[in-house]
Amino acid sequence: MRYGANALRISRTLPTVPAVSAAKAEIGICGSGMPHAMSSDDEFSLEDSENDASDFESETENLETEDQDEEVVRVLTYSDIREIMKSKIEEVREILEVTSGVCRVLLQKYKWDKTTLLEKFYEDPNFIVNSKISLTMRTDSSDSSSDGECDICCDTAPLLGLSCDHTACIECWRAYLTEKINEKKCEIQCMSSDCKLIIDDDKIHEYLSSETTVISAFQQLTVDEYVETNHFLTQCSCGMVLESSRSDAHLVVCSCGTRFCFSCGNDSHEPVNCRLLKLWEKKCVGVKDKAGADGYSSDKETFNWILSNTKDCPKCVTSIEKNGGCNRITCRSKTCRFEFCWLFNEKDEKNRVDSRAELHRFLFFYNRFKSHEQSFKLEKKLVKTVNVKMDEMQKKGMGWADVLFLRKSVDILSECRRTLMFTYIFAFYLERNNQAIMFDGNQKDLEMAVEQLSGLLEQEMETNDLRVLIQKTQDKSRYVEYRRKVLLDHCTEGMEQDAWVYNA
Known part of the structure; x- marks a missing residue:
């Protein structure tokens, strides 16, 4: 693995995050889940970054280009996809010798996998018939004039049907x-409710x-289905x-500017x-629901109060507060009402401690994730401040x-703050x-640079x-972007x- 100077930096006293504002003061925590004290040696300055210049200056020159290469995708319109579908349909139609509408249904059945479809076709002489797709459109064979009583509405009208002999009027x-x-x-x-024959596209259009x-x-x-089945x-x-050349999870950017996970x-x-x-999302919902079911909100103070002043019912796991001297407790849940002693036996107490320890650990990472999320939202306001400064500088x-570098710096801060948010989910598991x-060291270096x-x-x-x-x-800006790249490169190489x- 090529971690370079980053691996060496971890051997020193790892820095904490300087408190930039009251809203961010609690973020100076390492990814391992253990708080660490701040000292003057932990402060980061431009002089520190100069010592690392040989490590990142050459790489930062290519950061923007590399990011763009990772995000290169082909943006397709509805018409583009229709043309792609028509091309694939035509390739198959020439071999199967059926209508385009039947080909579209067959390709959809096999998730637009031409190879698998043709293999099935060559293996089975009756493949088309056995696929149960309507092939011809006909009038009611019992009456050459096509008139008859519709089995659905009981009106007399020209009847149209499929190769399965089920008919109805056009309405x-x-x-x-x-x-x-x-x-x-x-x-x-x-x-017909008991008929499995699929209506082909040509008949639907007819x-x-x-x-x-x-x-x-x-x-x-049909376009949506095509997109859904194409990895x-x-x-x-x-x-x-x-459209991407990769089907795994990676960041893509649409022409509208939206950035999202491809997967x-x-x-x-x-x-x-x-x-x-x-x-993580399921766990967050579960913890919030638990707090909500007990009549509490899901903020940090409430969680800490629950940890310190309540125990879980051994039967339904509802959090219960002891507000009297008697140790004989009745669960206050109307659907439970289980009676137990507040002084649990050793096994129950161990389970309770383990459960609370896990919740406490979760809250550690959850609170830091939410703190960075809050900072991420607050820093969006910097765009207005920066625009004013840009106007002033132009004048x-x-x-x-x-x-323009000011605007780009805000974009870099936003992207790196977002990455920092999700490092706490990564560290939790x-x-x-x-x-x-090593990840903890990279996380703290990025966190420190972002706050600076x-x-x-x-x-x-x-x-x-x-x-x-x-x-x-x-x-x-260059340094924080470099620290993000180091962290993500380490994660990618580890994967x-x-x-x-x-632990999940």
């Missing part, structure tokens, strides 16, 4: 198909020829579809993988390109080993010495080499 077909499309179904079976809005909705559904496509909230669709959550993020004769110790940049942008925007402001902001062990 009933339209009503049925419209209902199914409104239910978001693009694989629609015959109207029956709905006068319903252009419904046909458009059906076409949109290399994902949809942005703006409606655009992004799960959530906001960027590096370095946490999608599975751990989902477990003093500086060009747009010369002042991480088993303690040498790699975890945040403090600079919050406190020094009023300075009149623009040259000093430019130099400080550029130096700190590639199976070095991370999770």
